[in-house]
Amino acid sequence: MAETAPEPRNTPGARDSRPPEEPEKRREPAADARTYEAEAPQLPGARPEFEAESEAEAEAEAESGTGPEGGAESQAAAGSAPRGGIGTGPGRLLVTLYGIFTVGAGSRSIVQLSTRFHEAPLAYLLSAAAAVVYAFITVSLVRGGELARKAALLCCCVELFGVLAVGTWTLAEPSAFPDATVWSDYGMGYLFIPVVLPLTGLYWLRRARTDAPVR
Amino acid sequence: MLTPLTVALAVAALALAAWCGWAAWRDQPTKDWHFAGMAVVTLLGLAQLVVGVVELARGRQPADGAVIFVAYLLGVLVCLPVVGLISLSERTRWGSLSVVAGALVLAVLQVRLYDIWGGGTGG
Numbered sequence: 001m002a003e004t005a006p007e008p009r010n011t012p013g014a015r016d017s018r019p020p021e022e023p024e025k026r027r028e029p030a031a032d033a034r035t036y037e038a039e040a041p042q043l044p045g046a047r048p049e050f051e052a053e054s055e056a057e058a059e060a061e062a063e064s065g066t067g068p069e070g071g072a073e074s075q076a077a078a079g080s081a082p083r084g085g086i087g088t089g090p091g092r093l094l095v096t097l098y099g100i101f102t103v104g105a106g107s108r109s110i111v112q113l114s115t116r117f118h119e120a121p122l123a124y125l126l127s128a129a130a131a132v133v134y135a136f137i138t139v140s141l142v143r144g145g146e147l148a149r150k151a152a153l154l155c156c157c158v159e160l161f162g163v164l165a166v167g168t169w170t171l172a173e174p175s176a177f178p179d180a181t182v183w184s185d186y187g188m189g190y191l192f193i194p195v196v197l198p199l200t201g202l203y204w205l206r207r208a209r210t211d212a213p214v215r
Numbered sequence: 216m217l218t219p220l221t222v223a224l225a226v227a228a229l230a231l232a233a234w235c236g237w238a239a240w241r242d243q244p245t246k247d248w249h250f251a252g253m254a255v256v257t258l259l260g261l262a263q264l265v266v267g268v269v270e271l272a273r274g275r276q277p278a279d280g281a282v283i284f285v286a287y288l289l290g291v292l293v294c295l296p297v298v299g300l301i302s303l304s305e306r307t308r309w310g311s312l313s314v315v316a317g318a319l320v321l322a323v324l325q326v327r328l329y330d331i332w333g334g335g336t337g338g
Contacts, residue, residue, distance in 0.1 A: 089309050092309050093316065096301055
């Protein structure tokens with residue numbers, strides 16, 4: 001059992017096709033966790049950052065002697081979690097929205113910067129900056145992985161800060177902005193989506209982290 | 216610009232958004248019929264592009280400039296194919312919601328197109 005089990009259980013397809021009672025048989029908590037720990041670093045398809053995490057999980061399990069549920073859950077995490085997980089499921093909707101805003105803010109700033117830069121340089125440059133931030137988050141979400149998740153998290157903070165700062169700025173000193181930016185008036189011209197988007201992004205990216213390790 | 220076509224596209228896009236939103240509500244991915252709906256709306260978008268280009272060729276000028284006008288028309292055209300592909304790669308309710316987002320963007324683009332063409336005053 002210990003010979004054959006660790007291999008198939010870490011590939012999603014094999015895990016799915018396994019008969020439902022199989023996991024029950026394998027539940028000898030401590031021993032299972034240990035073999036799992038030993039096997040973890042050689043997972044065939046696992047990504048680097050994931051190996052580290054699943055190893056830590058198994059270790060924690062072995063120490064605390066978590067019951068069978070813990071073991072089964074960590075298998076599920078190891079096997080299924082498409083660890084580019086931040087770009088799938090609800091993340092895919094975020095990718096779509098960020099993609100739309102990248103195109104929207106990007107094309108808008110390109111047109112404005114190239115045709116009438118001198119009219120409102122500050123506003124147009126801020127729109128361009130917003131486009132860059134949106135583009136970066138989109139790419140990070142699509143690529144996935146722990147590093148991209150952290151980078152996207154940071155960018156969502158920058159984005160939120162940008163919306164709030166520019167929004168306040170445009171209200172406090174309208175004369176500095178002869179023309180609107182994407183983030184003017186907290187994104188009012190875009191149905192306030194520019195404010196909601198980073199909050200949703202932060203929520204999703206933080207959740208993606210707490211989902212991965214099993215408690 | 217052909218105002219009835221613009222209105223028809225906006226209404227069709229909103230209907231598509233509601234339809235796919237219904238699918239997402241029921242936790243379903245997009246189905247063949249949804250894609251047929253996206254195809255219909257995209258064909259309307261293609262018709263709009265042709266009409267718009269013909270109008271430009273006949274010498275009429277949009278209020279905000281021809282470049283932006285054509286860019287928006289192209290945006291209308293690619294909008295649904297892109298979200299359609301996304302919903303193909305995400306066979307869950309979230310794929311359906313992505314189509315909703317794209318369809319809503321298309322409806323907003325129609326409003327903007329109307330402004331760009333006539334500034335709301337002339338056809």
